[in-house]
Amino acid sequence: MRSLVRRGAAPLVAGIVLALAACSQGSATRTDEPAAGGKSTVRYMNFSANDGHEKDLDAIKAAFEKANPDITVQIETLPYADYFTKLQTAVAGGTAGDAFELNYENFVTYTANGSLAELTGVDAAPYKPSLLDAFKADGKQYGLPASFSNVVLFYNKDLFEAAGVAPPTASWTWADEQAAAAKLTDKAKGVWGDYQPISFFEFYKTLAQSGGQFLAPDKKSATFNSDAGRKAAQFLVSKAGKTMPTEAQGAGTPDFDSKLFKDGKLAMWHSGIWMFASLADVKFDWDVVVEPGDTTKASAMFTNGAVVSAASKNKDAAQKWVTFLTSSDDMVQARLKTSWELPPVADTGKVSSYLTAGKPANRQAVFDSLDATVLPPVIERQQEMQDAVTKELSAAAAGRKDVPTALADAQKAVDALLK
Amino acid sequence: MKKRNAGWVLFFLAPSAVPLILFTVVPMVSSLWVSLHRWNLISPMEWVGLDNYTHLLSDPATRDVFLHTLIYCAGYLPLVFAGGLGLALLLNQRLPGRAFFRAAYFLPVVTSWVVVALVWKWLLNPTSGLVNSLLGALGAPQPGWWTDPTWALPAVILASAWKDLGFVMVIMLAGLQAIPQDVLEAARTDGAGAWQRFWRVTLPLLSPSTFFVVVISLINGFQVFDQVYVMTAGGPSGASQVVVGQIYDLTFRYGRAGEASALSWILFAVILVITALQVRGQRRWVHYA
Amino acid sequence: MREPFPRYLRFTAVAVGAVIMLVPFLWTVVTSITPDGSLAGGPTLIVKDPTLAAYRELLDALPMWRIALNSFWIAALATVLQLVTGSMAAYGFARLAFRGKNIVFGLYLATLMVPMQVLVVPLFIEMKTLNLQDTYMSLLAPSIASAFGVFLLRQAVESLPRDLDEAATIDGAGHLRIFTRIVLPLIRPTLATVAVFAFMGSWNSFLWPLVVIRSPEFMTLPLGLSTLQGQFTTDWDVVMAGSVFSIVPIAVVYLLAQRHIIAGIAHTGIK
Numbered sequence: 001m002r003s004l005v006r007r008g009a010a011p012l013v014a015g016i017v018l019a020l021a022a023c024s025q026g027s028a029t030r031t032d033e034p035a036a037g038g039k040s041t042v043r044y045m046n047f048s049a050n051d052g053h054e055k056d057l058d059a060i061k062a063a064f065e066k067a068n069p070d071i072t073v074q075i076e077t078l079p080y081a082d083y084f085t086k087l088q089t090a091v092a093g094g095t096a097g098d099a100f101e102l103n104y105e106n107f108v109t110y111t112a113n114g115s116l117a118e119l120t121g122v123d124a125a126p127y128k129p130s131l132l133d134a135f136k137a138d139g140k141q142y143g144l145p146a147s148f149s150n151v152v153l154f155y156n157k158d159l160f161e162a163a164g165v166a167p168p169t170a171s172w173t174w175a176d177e178q179a180a181a182a183k184l185t186d187k188a189k190g191v192w193g194d195y196q197p198i199s200f201f202e203f204y205k206t207l208a209q210s211g212g213q214f215l216a217p218d219k220k221s222a223t224f225n226s227d228a229g230r231k232a233a234q235f236l237v238s239k240a241g242k243t244m245p246t247e248a249q250g251a252g253t254p255d256f257d258s259k260l261f262k263d264g265k266l267a268m269w270h271s272g273i274w275m276f277a278s279l280a281d282v283k284f285d286w287d288v289v290v291e292p293g294d295t296t297k298a299s300a301m302f303t304n305g306a307v308v309s310a311a312s313k314n315k316d317a318a319q320k321w322v323t324f325l326t327s328s329d330d331m332v333q334a335r336l337k338t339s340w341e342l343p344p345v346a347d348t349g350k351v352s353s354y355l356t357a358g359k360p361a362n363r364q365a366v367f368d369s370l371d372a373t374v375l376p377p378v379i380e381r382q383q384e385m386q387d388a389v390t391k392e393l394s395a396a397a398a399g400r401k402d403v404p405t406a407l408a409d410a411q412k413a414v415d416a417l418l419k
Numbered sequence: 420m421k422k423r424n425a426g427w428v429l430f431f432l433a434p435s436a437v438p439l440i441l442f443t444v445v446p447m448v449s450s451l452w453v454s455l456h457r458w459n460l461i462s463p464m465e466w467v468g469l470d471n472y473t474h475l476l477s478d479p480a481t482r483d484v485f486l487h488t489l490i491y492c493a494g495y496l497p498l499v500f501a502g503g504l505g506l507a508l509l510l511n512q513r514l515p516g517r518a519f520f521r522a523a524y525f526l527p528v529v530t531s532w533v534v535v536a537l538v539w540k541w542l543l544n545p546t547s548g549l550v551n552s553l554l555g556a557l558g559a560p561q562p563g564w565w566t567d568p569t570w571a572l573p574a575v576i577l578a579s580a581w582k583d584l585g586f587v588m589v590i591m592l593a594g595l596q597a598i599p600q601d602v603l604e605a606a607r608t609d610g611a612g613a614w615q616r617f618w619r620v621t622l623p624l625l626s627p628s629t630f631f632v633v634v635i636s637l638i639n640g641f642q643v644f645d646q647v648y649v650m651t652a653g654g655p656s657g658a659s660q661v662v663v664g665q666i667y668d669l670t671f672r673y674g675r676a677g678e679a680s681a682l683s684w685i686l687f688a689v690i691l692v693i694t695a696l697q698v699r700g701q702r703r704w705v706h707y708a
Numbered sequence: 709m710r711e712p713f714p715r716y717l718r719f720t721a722v723a724v725g726a727v728i729m730l731v732p733f734l735w736t737v738v739t740s741i742t743p744d745g746s747l748a749g750g751p752t753l754i755v756k757d758p759t760l761a762a763y764r765e766l767l768d769a770l771p772m773w774r775i776a777l778n779s780f781w782i783a784a785l786a787t788v789l790q791l792v793t794g795s796m797a798a799y800g801f802a803r804l805a806f807r808g809k810n811i812v813f814g815l816y817l818a819t820l821m822v823p824m825q826v827l828v829v830p831l832f833i834e835m836k837t838l839n840l841q842d843t844y845m846s847l848l849a850p851s852i853a854s855a856f857g858v859f860l861l862r863q864a865v866e867s868l869p870r871d872l873d874e875a876a877t878i879d880g881a882g883h884l885r886i887f888t889r890i891v892l893p894l895i896r897p898t899l900a901t902v903a904v905f906a907f908m909g910s911w912n913s914f915l916w917p918l919v920v921i922r923s924p925e926f927m928t929l930p931l932g933l934s935t936l937q938g939q940f941t942t943d944w945d946v947v948m949a950g951s952v953f954s955i956v957p958i959a960v961v962y963l964l965a966q967r968h969i970i971a972g973i974a975h976t977g978i979k
Contacts, residue, residue, distance in 0.1 A: 021844075022843060022845040022848065023843050024843060025840075025842050025923075026922060026923025026925055029841065050935055050939070051936065052938065076922060079934050081939075082934055084671065085919070088460040088674075089460065090919075091460060093829075093833045095922075109461075109674065113459065115461045248565070248566040249547075253540070255941065259746055274939075274940050274941075275941070383672040383674075387668075391654070391656055394655065398566055400568070400655075400656065425806070428804050431799055432812070435797040435852075436797070438849065439855065442831065442834075442849045444819065446827040447819070449830035450826050450827065450829075453829075509722055514718065518966060520722055520726045522963055523727075523730050524725070524729050525962050526730060528908075530732050530736070530955055531912075531955075533951070534747075535732050589901055589969065592970060593864075593901045596969070596970065627866060627867050631860055631863045635860075638820050642821075642823045644823065663823045666825050676829065686823075687821045691818065
């Protein structure tokens, strides 16, 4: 027994020492403690810098720290797919940063729960008014818009020329789009005329384009099961199998539509301006145009904002950072240089270099689309609503339900979420 | 006598019991506490008592996800067990290059679901997949697989069983090593044929490993998540949604962590009962030394 | 005495099966060396203009060697810890008699019955309370002991004939000596098996490290690889290169462990 103790003592002590060492916190957490010399640290969590723009964000951070020598910014970037899992857990555990990024769809959930600090004394001048308003709740400013992007109609010029069809213009309607798509689809050659995802995001937009309303003004009920709604849903659903592949043929799988377009097998494509960079090396001529509307035009706009946590101990410093991140010229330069979404600035002169930054030629369409935009409808139970609507539309697209039934079921589901 | 034994019991069990209590049991108890509240993670919890449980138990969606999970287990277990056992038997004998083969069969177990899911989505593609092409050539009906609510779950089962064959194989291989060769030799000299030797000698002596595979596969099967998430995301139209898929959605996407915890405790109860039944029944068929 | 399945038939079946099993991995490799490789269009084994560009991009985007080393050390530690704690508990359950043994074992099994998705948030809050969030220890803590390993090892120890124990006790050996000198060597195949699964479980672990780690020096491989997937687009060739990076070490661990799993000891121990 004694030999056991002797033999076991040394490894045991070593083990305890190692275990204690293993309990020391990593560099990122250690800097949470207020440093000596009055320097404060602002922790910022985000997702939009992931996969290609980390250096741009670092450039903005460096410029901020130069202008504010008593504030250090610590950035944590996560991929979008995992961002909210981490953020929610961090908020639950009390380790969320001083400031973080939220997309517009999730903003409402966070304001409704008092997790965000009100931003006071905000200078509204640099921002596009519609974007600034998007991050208000109860008339108070709870976030600042960091960037925006929108959806346009991409088209393959070569395919249009080869088929002898006039390319799309800003005055096209759904009817024009459908007619062209029919002429451009050649299933024998594997060429499709028009791809538009069948999802919540496309639906609320086409609903707006046909004059419908997703939610009632008091937001207590859903109103999309209307004639306009049925028309919009039918417009979307009818494309599956006719002008674009069906779900069974792969539609909806990651990168399916972008690959189809890049391979030159797709004549028209509804997608976001974030795809510009990835189409730079494509071998055919392409351009974009404002999306066709039905009774009216409506373009989907998406915006990400930066917010300050209500639990932050450095709210002033955090607000300074967030203001710099969302309105400084350094930020505008960094974004435009690498086409990292669009800065939310009111002064369109500042973004004029965007118009000549390369393909597509008709970048003006991006700004023209801003004349008639529709933001996503948001409710507190946002994700459930998105899932419910997409589920019903997919069922209709797959032929499992007819459009009126699917739409009625979707509205019933959304109404249940609004109680 | 008892005092001496107590010391040994503590010595042998403490190194595992303490971490398990600290890092698994404590969170489990916390989640039980959470299940009695409404909580969206980002704001304080709200006490609701047993509301989450009554709501879940009366919701047909709960019954659906449990049914799907049950079907998954019922389909997955026989396939993966028979396949894994067969592989272990084959690869336990002298075959040229068997080390390579054992590694090859284990490779899918360590390959990420992203790739395996895509392979199976391609294999079971309703219009252009290999399987349906073969079925068509044989004149058999071609199911809609991923796009068909009836066939989406079977498709996930097939892919999962295939991927985990190597897992069962490894466990059974280890179990086969414990079977003394002289017992098999004695059986052979007694005139027992290959099938009899397998049924009367090998299988019973493998029963501890079999018991393990069955219990663990069921415990894991009831908690299946990754492959469903990656392959069907619970679709089409929720036809392949499983319990843990629902738990994940409730916790991280719908902000209903209280309900998610309650659902996981209902699941726990189900798994516990099934495992307890198996543990009790092992007397009848599991032969330890 | 005719064998029901002739050797060559068995071999062919095994070989064909093995090739099928290798397809996903081969497709991963092919995609990683295809310029602008993508995963659309079904598995292909044809490579046009193979290039290592994806691997160069991978090493550019992430400090792969450091991250892989991180993951390796954590997995290796987790494996050793699980082997030690697991085999000791297995011996305790299989060879010691005590009141409530089955209930305690049931409690061990119960720890396997609540999914990680539910435990992650309470465990994270617990770590924060202990001020252990974002530490090496927090990464290891849930892996120090595993009821999975305890269960598998218990089955193995139960299968050992007790005559050996009894013989040793007569010779004056106590539990510890029996455990280390007799039981452990005889359950080597199962220990190797548990080692493989413990290593794999830690190596591939994603949700817990995602939630508990903030500092870049603790980043693990799955976390690093997840950053390669963009919000809208993904460079699949780079992601697949990352997958290859991730699979090769476990395959190596498995190959090394295999030799111990198939110990080939024709033994009964009853000498």
